[in-house]
Amino acid sequence: MRWRNLKVIISNASSDPIYIQIMNQIRQSILNGELHAGDSLPSIRQLAKDLQVSVITTKRAYEELEKEKLIDSVVGKGCFVSGANKEFIREQRMKRLEEKMIEIIQESQEIGMTQQEVVDYLTLLYEEEQQS
Template identity: 55%
Template sequence: MDIIIRSSGGPIYEQIVTQVRQAVLRGELKAGDPLPSMRALASDLRVSVITTKRAYEELEREGIVESMVGRGSFITGRDPGHLRDEGLRQVRAAAENAVDTARRYGIEETVMLEIVREIYGGMDNE
C-alpha cells in the first residue's frame, strides 16, 4: 500500500489514517498485515516521526491497528464492517445537523440534495 500525501488534503496524520482505513475497507490490507515502522514511514513520506506516531495512535484508537512493542504495528482481526458502520453513524449525525441547519434557514430539500450531489461529485475529482 502506498500512502500519497497531498499538500491541500488536510493534516498529514489524518491523510495517513484515512488511507490505511480505506485500504482495510477495500481489502488491500488484511488482518495480520504489518504496517511499516513509524520511522520508516516518516522517512518515506519525509515527515516527522511525531506525525506517523499520531496516525498510528489514532488507528489503534479506532481498532484498526494493534502495535506490539518490539514487533511493530499490524492490522487487527476486527471485521472491516465495523469501520463502515462507524462511518455511516458519523455521516448520519452530520446529515442530521445539516438538515437542521437547512430547516432553520428555510432551505428546501431539493436544494439540500443538490448541495450534497455537488459536494459528493466534486470529491471524485480530488
C-alpha cells in the first residue's frame, strides 16, 4: 500500500501538540504530491500504534484533515486522500512556489543580476527541463 511510504515523525521537543504534528506532516505529503488523490492512509488505530500515541490523537488529526477536505473517511474501508480539493492544493503549492521565487529574486539581487538576466536564465532552465 502506498501509505507505507508516509513518514510521520513525532518530536517531543516541538511546542506543537502531537495531533498538529501528524496533521502538518500528512498535509505536507499531500501538498508535495507524495500522496495522491485516492491513496489510502493508515487506519487510525494503525497510525496510533506505529507512532505509539493515543488513538484519540490520530483520530483528531484525521478529523482536522477531513474538515480541510484533504482526506475522506469511508466507513468500513478507511481513510483516503481526497480528490475533491484540487484547487486548495494547487493554491498551497503556488504559495510555496512564490516563496521559492522570492528567495531566487533576493539571491539574484545580491549577486547583481538584472531582472532580464533572471528571466533569461529561468527561460533557459525551463526549456532544458522540458527536453529532458
